[in-house]
Amino acid sequence: MMRRLTGYVLPGALVTVPLLLALAGPLVASGDTAKDVPFSLGGGHWLGTDFVGRDVWNEVLLGGRSLILIAVAATACTYLAAVPVGLAAGMTRNRVLDEVLMRPLDLLLAVPSMLMLLLLVSIAPHSPWVLAAVVALINIPDVVRISRAAALALSARPAVEAMRLQGESRIRIGLGYVARSMRRTLAADLGTRFTGATYLVASASFLGVGISPQAGDWAAMVDRNRGGLFVQPWAVVVPALLIVMLAVGVNLLFDRILRAEAR
Structure with missing residues (x-):
């Protein structure tokens, strides 16, 4: 039983992280629309800023x-x-x-x-x-x-x-x-x-x-920030990674469920 449950840990984690950010993110996101230096790292923005100086983490919370x-x-x-x-x-x-x-x-x-x-x-x-x-x-x-x-x-x-x-x-x-x-x-x-x-x-x-x-949304973030990929990569990498995690996690989860039913 424990071995079967262990098989769900990876796909469950891959699905849970983007889903949690997408569903709960807008509830905890900051309403602050102040803009800083575009494509900067630091300055109180732990994922940096995007192409117009907005906080990337806040945009990630709002974009899923x-x-x-x-x-x-x-x-x-x-x-x-x-x-x-x-x-x-x-x-x-x-x-x-x-x-x-x-x-x-x-x-x-x-x-x-x-x-x-x-x-x-x-x-x-x-x-x-x-x-x-x-x-x-x-x-x-x-x-x-x-x-x-x-x-x-x-x-x-x-x-x-x-x-x-x-x-x-x-x-x-x-x-x-x-x-x-x-x-x-x-x-x-x-x-x-x-x-x-x-x-x-x-x-x-x-x-x-x-x-x-x-x-x-996350895909739009990838598009709008790709020009600064080598200057401030988090504005592109984080939303792209969340999309990939969701897609891979859903496939792995359904595959695991079907295998369990076949036994």
């Missing part, structure tokens, strides 16, 4: 919530929209319906995700929720295909055929058996999907699209 909330919202919207479509496509015996559901998504898959992100956010209003919707739209085709593949395999099982012979409705079979049996497949994809959503949101912030230019 929007990034994580948008990534979580985008991931949740992805699965809420994609899983029902994939389940319907995987369980239907109507080839025409399957083609109608899947072929438009194949067209979306043909467009590189970063190109689609730039195209969509450039014509959409600057809003964190619009950015979450765009990231969800980019991820939906992949999750639909994963859900469809899982549903196809599960619907071919003898248990499903037995339920059909007993007169069970298609909805009951789909939700009561197939959807429940897809949990492990979807859980295995969830960590990677959240990481991908985080990087897409961070990329949009880094490129200055999809959110208000005045909005600040």
